[in-house]
Amino acid sequence: MKITCVGGGPAGLYTAVLLRLADPAHEVTVVERNPAGVTHGWGVVFWQELLEALRAGDPTTAEQIADAAFAWSGQDVDVEGSGRVSRPSGGYGIGRRHLLDILAERARGLGVRLAFEHEVGPGARPDADLVVAADGAGSAFRRAGDFGASVEVGANQYVWLGTTRVVDPFLFAFVRSPAGWLWCHAYGYDEGHSTFIVECPPATWRGLGLDRLDAAASLALLERLFARHLDGHPLISPGGDPDAPLPWLAFRTVHCARWSDGDVVLVGDAAHTTHFAIGSGTTLALEDAIALVRALGEEPDTAAALARYERERRAALAPRRRDAAHSARWLEDVERYIDLDLPVFEAVLHRRRSAIVPRVPPRLYVRARAVAERHGIARVLWDQAAVARRLLAGRDGA
Structure with a gap:
């Protein structure tokens, strides 16, 4: 196939890498409107699970990213006038420019054509069997196509x-x-x-x-x-x-009713955005690339592959998009919690992805969750709002 990835971010570059690894006969081009080495943002975060997925897709890229990653350990919450508390945690950071350099060099080495300072769009369509629109949250291809897109600000x-x-x-x-x-x-x-x-x-x-x-x-x-x-x-x-x-x-959450329109398919932020409070944007973009290329290689035709890609990724994204939405709303309501005792504040901040946190007095939430954990109540049950309302009905502690 002749495939053009529009956008030289993680989604576009990694899609190109995987396409050439899957079939060297693919003619793959990445088109980026900015000069080489120019990017927006500083460092991005990811976790061990992403490294494992990258190792399965391309061990060479995975090891280069792992070698360049900065490992951080723990999470501190500091509230002025209240002090600081710490919680065990861990993850990785990597400079966005360094990440893109790794992906671009790997793509180039596999025979991908990289075209920087080159503008394409719906009005100047690339000559390709498939256009992978990886052109970000403001995607021109999404705006021009029939994707049923909406944006929540x-x-x-x-x-x-x-x-x-x-x-x-x-x-x-x-x-x-x-x-x-x-x-x-x-x-x-x-x-x-x-x-x-x-x-x-x-x-x-x-x-x-x-x-x-x-x-x-x-x-x-x-x-x-x-x-x-x-x-x-x-x-x-x-x-x-x-x-x-x-x-x-102001964060813009992108929703699309469809991720493909004819020979154009959306990946990464062009198809969906998740609030930065859960640190998943880059991970989700790279996972999109993995799923898309796998579907293209295993399905009998492009239409079936794009349908499978969207189906699989929607299912995988759903819980993380809910987490991101709950996290964003919690931060929009932070003044409800900021005067709590620091251990209580930190506990509800840590649990901000839960749908029931805004519905329960914070101190009661923390006490009830502690009781639930002591008695072995499964997290999946605890996090069901209906169950929580039954457990907490009639109580008005704060």
């Missing part, structure tokens, strides 16, 4: 920043400002850098003037607010116009 504002402070373990730090609370999701991704995502409610964002301040003034303000966690290190912006505000965003 979150309430909170957030911005992706970097820092030279190596953050290990993973850190949730909540700080109080004159305009309200704001917090970071921070983690190391190499020996000299960390990703530092700042998130806050819109009232805090506007109250601090972050919607109006230029980038330099915004960074200076955020460095003062998070000074205790930065330990003298600077925050680094993604670049752009220094006189413009930082590139704050």
Whole structure:
């Protein structure tokens, strides 16, 4: 087949790698509108399960990613005025540019044609039997095609920043400002850098003037607010116009009724997005690539392969998309929990993926869950809202 992957991010590049490994007769091109080496974002996170999936798909790529990964251990929650608690955890970070370099070199070595600074779109379709639209959350192919797409916009504002402070373990730090609370999701991704995502409610964002301040003034303000966690290190912006505000965003959750339209198929953020609070975006994109290429190799025709790909990935995505939605809503309602005793706050933050957390007084939730775990009640039962409501009916503790 002649296949063009539109977008030189993880989904497009890894799809191209797997296509050439599956059948060297495939003529595969990756088209990327940006120059080589240019990317957005800092480091991304992933877990051991992804490494195992990558080893099954392409051991060479997997080992290169494993060798380049920064392993972090533990998770700290720090609330200004309350202290800090730690929880065992573990995962990996890797610089997004480093990840893309690994994938691009592997693709090139397998005979994939890489075309940087090359714009294609629905109005200038590539000459291909199949177009893999890996062009991100703002996908032009999705907008132009018949995918039944909709976008749900979150309430909170957030911005992706970097820092030279190596953050290990993973850190949730909540700080109080004159305009309200704001917090970071921070983690190391190499020996000299960390990703530092700042998130806050819109009232805090506007109250601090972050919607109006230029980038330099915004960074200076955020460095003062998070000074205790930065330990003298600077925050680094993604670049752009220094006189413009930082590139704050409200998270956009993409939903598609269909992931393929004729000879175009969506992968990664073009097909679906999951809130960064569960750190799965890159993992899901790479898993999409694995499932798509496997289906193309095992089904009798392209239409059947695309149907199978969508069916399998929707089923695999469903629980993680629910987790992400619950996590995002919890963070939008963080002021309900922020004045709790720190151990209780940390416990409900850790369980923010549960559908029942917002429906139960937080202290009661923590006590009831502790009782459930002591008595061996299965997690799958505990996390059913109907069961929880029966257990907690009539109780109004806080």
